[in-house]
Structure formats: structure tokens, C-alpha cells
Amino acid sequence: MFGLDKYWVFVVPIYVITILATLAYWGFLLRRLRDTRADDQLEVSEHDRH
Amino acid sequence: MTLRSSQDRITPALGIVTLLMMLLGSYFIFKSPPDQNQGDLVRILYIHVPASWMYYLACFGTFVYGLAYLFTRNRRWDRLSAASSEIGILMVGISLVCGMIWSKPTFGQYWVWDDPRLTSTALALLIFIGYFIVRGLIEDPARRARVSAVIGVIGMINVPINYMSVVWWRSIHQGFTVNLLGKVNFKADPSMLLSLILMTLGFTLLFFYFLRLRGILARRLESREDRLLERELKLQGSD
Numbered sequence: 001m002f003g004l005d006k007y008w009v010f011v012v013p014i015y016v017i018t019i020l021a022t023l024a025y026w027g028f029l030l031r032r033l034r035d036t037r038a039d040d041q042l043e044v045s046e047h048d049r050h
Numbered sequence: 051m052t053l054r055s056s057q058d059r060i061t062p063a064l065g066i067v068t069l070l071m072m073l074l075g076s077y078f079i080f081k082s083p084p085d086q087n088q089g090d091l092v093r094i095l096y097i098h099v100p101a102s103w104m105y106y107l108a109c110f111g112t113f114v115y116g117l118a119y120l121f122t123r124n125r126r127w128d129r130l131s132a133a134s135s136e137i138g139i140l141m142v143g144i145s146l147v148c149g150m151i152w153s154k155p156t157f158g159q160y161w162v163w164d165d166p167r168l169t170s171t172a173l174a175l176l177i178f179i180g181y182f183i184v185r186g187l188i189e190d191p192a193r194r195a196r197v198s199a200v201i202g203v204i205g206m207i208n209v210p211i212n213y214m215s216v217v218w219w220r221s222i223h224q225g226f227t228v229n230l231l232g233k234v235n236f237k238a239d240p241s242m243l244l245s246l247i248l249m250t251l252g253f254t255l256l257f258f259y260f261l262r263l264r265g266i267l268a269r270r271l272e273s274r275e276d277r278l279l280e281r282e283l284k285l286q287g288s289d
Contacts, residue, residue, distance in 0.1 A: 007090045010155055014094050014148050015076075018101070022256070025140050029263045036270040 061262045068255040075248035082241040091155055096245050098148035100253035101141050105174060107257055108138030109209045112181070116202030119195055128195035129272060131202050132185065133264035137257055139178045146171055157222045166215035167223040170208055177205040191275065 075096070085092035111134030119127035149168070150160045163169060181201050188194035216223055 010151050011090050011093050014097055014151055017147055018097050018144050021140060021144055025260070026263075029260065029267060032267050033263065033270075036267060036274065039270040039274045 064259045068259045071252040075252045078245040082245045094152040096249045100250040101145040104141040104253045104257050108134050112202035113206035116199035119199045129268035135181050137260045142175045165221040166219045170212040
């Protein structure tokens, strides 16, 4: 049986890394979506025009 | 009329359900008992295994959407194929890091190159990265989509090899956590299986949530690229 040290050294970092990586990618997507909001509006107006 | 992404209600709802599923899964992860041999290290597998399955799903998505593009030439499938591939990088990255950290106290080493499962997973990461390098190198959208689809389809060959590698070539990586071939075989406390199922569901929802977000983003970037190309062609025509 592994002690508490193994828990903190191996298990906790996994959860921290997974959460941080997921949040970083999510943040990247949301930021890019915010930056391209104008393209979405243009795309719709052009589609309606046609 | 095209539905604008700001009017999209499914994606935020999917995000909330994903978060709830992840929280529920996390609760059961820490509630489930430690493993008889591995102790608390088994809790790493509740992340590592679902992330690995999601990498398979991402490969499958890249393959199916790529194939759909090759047959229909509809750029929507190319966008989804690229989105799936990008999520694949995240999932295979998480899977590799979790696997390496779990390996150290379990096998005594972070990495061994002669293990087929480890090496073929690293190869999958390289395929995903190569997919985006190639996409970045080709300017013509139609050619870029065609070449990417071919890479996505060929890259799928690595998935069955990766899955079966623990049976075909025994090395330090453990066998199947859950044997999906034939009768499902899982010998452990039921709460461990519940944790694994909930986290797998959570990761699956996360995959589709990210796929939707990345798909919307890809559509916007594509429309921007089309407008720039159109403008360039108009300028060339007026010269």
C-alpha cells in the first residue's frame, strides 16, 4: 500500500494537470470564439443576402 | 436563414451537463476504495483510461469525418475532422502524461521505448501534430482538406494496433482495463467500475462539447478565409 506521499506526489498532480490542460484549451476556444464573433455575424448577413 | 452560434442553446447546455458529469465522476473517484495492489495510484486510471478512450474516439472522428469529406467534398466534414484531431492532441497528451506519472511508481520508469502500447500512443500524438503541420503548409482550402482527410484516414490504422498491442506483444503495460472484445471482464469493486463509467461518460461529453465549440470556430475562420480570398481575387481582377 502506498502512503500519503505517493498520493500527493502522483495522484494529485494528475488531476491538476488534467484540469489545467482542459481549462487552458477551453479558454483558448472561448477567446478565439469571442475574437471571431464578427465573422459569425458577417457570415449570416451574407447568407441572408444570397 | 443560418442559425448564428450566439443563438445556439445546445452547446452551453452540453457544457453544463459535461461539468456535472465530471463532478459526479470525481466524487465517486475519491469515494471508491483504494486498489489492493496499487493503493491510491488506481485513481490515476480513472483519468488515464477515459482520456485514452477519447483519443480513440478523436481518431475515429478524424477518420469518419475525413472519409465523409472525401466522398462528399462538403467542407463541413473537413472542419469537424480537424476539430476532432485537435481534441485528439489534448486527449492523447493527457493520456500520455497520466500514463507516465502512473508508470514511475508502478513500473519504476516513466517511459520505455520498447513497449508497443507506449510507443504507438506517442506515434498517435505525432500523427495528430503532423496533421496540423500539413494543414498549415497548404494554402488551397480544397487541397488542404483533401490531404488532411487522407492523413486522418491512414492515421486510423494506428488505433487497432494500439488497442491490441497489449495482447499481441506483451511488455510492461498492463492488459485491458475493461476487455471490450467478447464478454466484458472487470474484476474489481463495483464502485471502481462506476467511477470509470462516469468519468468515461464525462470525457465523452467533453469531447462533443469541444467538438461543437471547435466546429463553430472553424466555420468562422473558414468564412473569414473565404472573404479574404474573394477580396484578393477581386483586386487581381481589377488590376
